[in-house]
Amino acid sequence: MSFDEHLTEFAGLPVVAFTPDTEPDEPLPPAGEAAWAVRGDWNDEPYPRLFERFMAAVDTTRVTALVIGFWGWDDAAGLGAATLTAAADRFPNLRALFLGDILDEEYHLSWIPHADITPLVEAFPRLERLEVRGGDGLELRAPRSDALKVLRFESGGLPSGVVRAVAAGDLPALEELDLWFGVRNYGGDATVDDLAPIFEGTRLPALRHLGLQNGEFQDDIAAALASAPVVARLESLALGMGMLSDRGAEALLSGQPLTHLERLDLGFHYLSEPMMERLRAALPGVEIDLDHPQGQPSEPWQPWQGFLFVQVTE
Known part of the structure; x- marks a missing residue:
């Protein structure tokens, strides 16, 4: 992209x-x-x-x-x-x-020069929508807002400190959350453990859409979501743009029901044709995005980091 x-x-x-x-x-x-x-x-x-x-x-x-x-x-x-x-x-x-x-011709995504945006968030307590592109130098302390409904970070390397800050934030009105994790080479050092407060479902009581995308650890995210309490109250879930494989999809299918979802976005993935058919059959009433399949490596149950890539990096 x-x-x-x-x-x-x-x-x-x-x-x-x-x-x-x-x-x-x-x-x-x-x-x-x-x-x-x-x-x-x-x-x-x-x-x-x-x-x-x-x-x-x-x-x-x-x-x-x-x-x-x-x-x-x-x-x-x-x-x-x-x-x-x-x-x-x-x-x-x-x-x-x-x-x-900012366009690629102006500055590549992972080069966009940010700093601590906490003062910005605090300066606009009535802000309802905040979208941020880029991750270089980006910092954030746990935000608090009674107004914020949409929070989105587009990044080829989202710092773990930003992910932990979002997970620790006090955002009772937040309805939509999107995080693009990116890769370690560009500062994307978050892990699935950083998302634990979100998965537990005790925070973000108004959340209806969760996008955890563009990561190297999409299979780990899917495995955690298989039993995460937050999933039961979501209307849409996005796990695409990254290294999602049959292992992650198997975890989703073996976990809690997903039939209540209106939409499941897995676009840009490494799922096999049989797994895509299983997903469609298991979730007949769910709109599933399985566009942009990236094919299968030769040894599908081995660590794939040497074969795979996420959709957005530099």
Whole structure:
């Protein structure tokens, strides 16, 4: 998977870009009718200056959805989040934020320079949707929010500290959680043990969708979910994009019933044809995504790390 197009819609609103090419007298839509994307580029305008121009041109008190695009190279780690955090009082109605709408041609996914985003989360206690792309340098302390409903991390290497922070967070309204783990070579050092508080079902009481994807340890995740209390109240479960094999699928089929699910997303996987047929037969009322099969290695019950890869890394 590559990111070769910017977001065109976010939080139910059309995305309108504000870039270094945006002219001072350029007509803009009403502030509350767009998801505003503030995107830098390779020119000499620093991102904080671009953001100041955006705030001067748009009534930020009416902005409900914001997309933070390219903010600079290695020496700008965390600059996008820090710039917004410093201006939090200018965005009293912000409810949805995408941090890192950055294309491969601007910065590869696993190179996007982040820092600790905890101050950003704390600065917007009424935020209902937070999506973050990239993992390099990303840090997070256990978040607390009574408003957050959607939390998503797209990464080719999600640090274990971020995973543990999410698992330890106090997020009573959270309905959708997606974590892309990535690989160790790009900082994805989480393990299935880091997810234990989520599996136990005592946290995240409103959770209805759980996506644990793009990992090297998808089989271990599937085995843990086979008896995890959280599964019983899910409506959809996503375990694709990674090294899911017949071993993980067997664990799912041998565990607790999954027939209550509306959707099971296993797209991009290493399942055999017989296993895919077993899944379809066992879950006739469930919408199952089995797209993008990656074939079978020669010794299917051996450790496969030398043969397999996850969908998104660099």
